[in-house]
Amino acid sequence: MFRVIPVDDEFALLSSFDMQLERLGHEGEPLLSVSAVLEDPKKLIDYAATQVTFEPVHGPAGGYPGVRAPAPLDYVGKLVRRLSPSIERAFGLKQVKLARAECSFSIVTLPPEQLAPLQRIPHTDTDDPLQFAILHYLCGPEMGGTAFYRHKATRFEAITSERRSSYEAIRDRELASMRDDAGYITGDNGFFEQIGTTSAAVDKVVVYRSHLLHSGQIPPDLPLVADPRRGRLTANIFVSYRPL
Numbered sequence: 001m002f003r004v005i006p007v008d009d010e011f012a013l014l015s016s017f018d019m020q021l022e023r024l025g026h027e028g029e030p031l032l033s034v035s036a037v038l039e040d041p042k043k044l045i046d047y048a049a050t051q052v053t054f055e056p057v058h059g060p061a062g063g064y065p066g067v068r069a070p071a072p073l074d075y076v077g078k079l080v081r082r083l084s085p086s087i088e089r090a091f092g093l094k095q096v097k098l099a100r101a102e103c104s105f106s107i108v109t110l111p112p113e114q115l116a117p118l119q120r121i122p123h124t125d126t127d128d129p130l131q132f133a134i135l136h137y138l139c140g141p142e143m144g145g146t147a148f149y150r151h152k153a154t155r156f157e158a159i160t161s162e163r164r165s166s167y168e169a170i171r172d173r174e175l176a177s178m179r180d181d182a183g184y185i186t187g188d189n190g191f192f193e194q195i196g197t198t199s200a201a202v203d204k205v206v207v208y209r210s211h212l213l214h215s216g217q218i219p220p221d222l223p224l225v226a227d228p229r230r231g232r233l234t235a236n237i238f239v240s241y242r243p244l
Helices: 041-050 073-090 161-175
Strands: 019-024 029-034 064-072 096-108 131-137 144-151 192-198 206-209 215-216 231-242
Touching: 029 192, 041 144, 041 231, 073 096, 073 131, 073 206, 073 231, 144 161, 161 215
Parallel strands: none
Antiparallel strands: 019 029, 029 206, 064 096, 096 231, 131 206, 131 231, 144 192, 144 215
């Protein structure tokens, strides 16, 4: 993960947030959506376009299929502190404390034909039930949102530490039989079924547990450019809690 860096710009938050809570799939995991959070999201987009350097973060085995750069500490700290009480309520967290928050700007740039097998299917970020993804879209709906999935063979929607070994054993066998020209997953396929989606919109934020199977919805005509003003720019914050 990239470290966050401090800046002088305050990236002011709106005085109030419009939030919605829904539940996904058979396991009923929450998905918290916030329609807008910044007074002027263009400031954050301009920062990404002019103040940081994006670098590839994927390798032969997979990883995020694009480039990333550090996000400003002022923005990250304010947004996390503001959202944390709502996250604790929405996800039923009790007797916990905020332990860590990490953030980077991200842009999808890898062409479908260059994807590693693991990049062609839904993924999880961790099996820790106390880690959450705060996904801040800094692009429009034409860039594609995020989808959540159920693994057909196991019926798992979240991959916990207890489930990981059995899930990965089956998943690896499935990957061995996957077509080499399979691109980004955009809906149901032979191994996964979609259980929910959320669309992108400039300044929209969604929050979900990082152990949910999920994937970006990457349109076939997406401009795969590392330009924050033209590409699929998001800010990806990972927040971890620990028991008191």
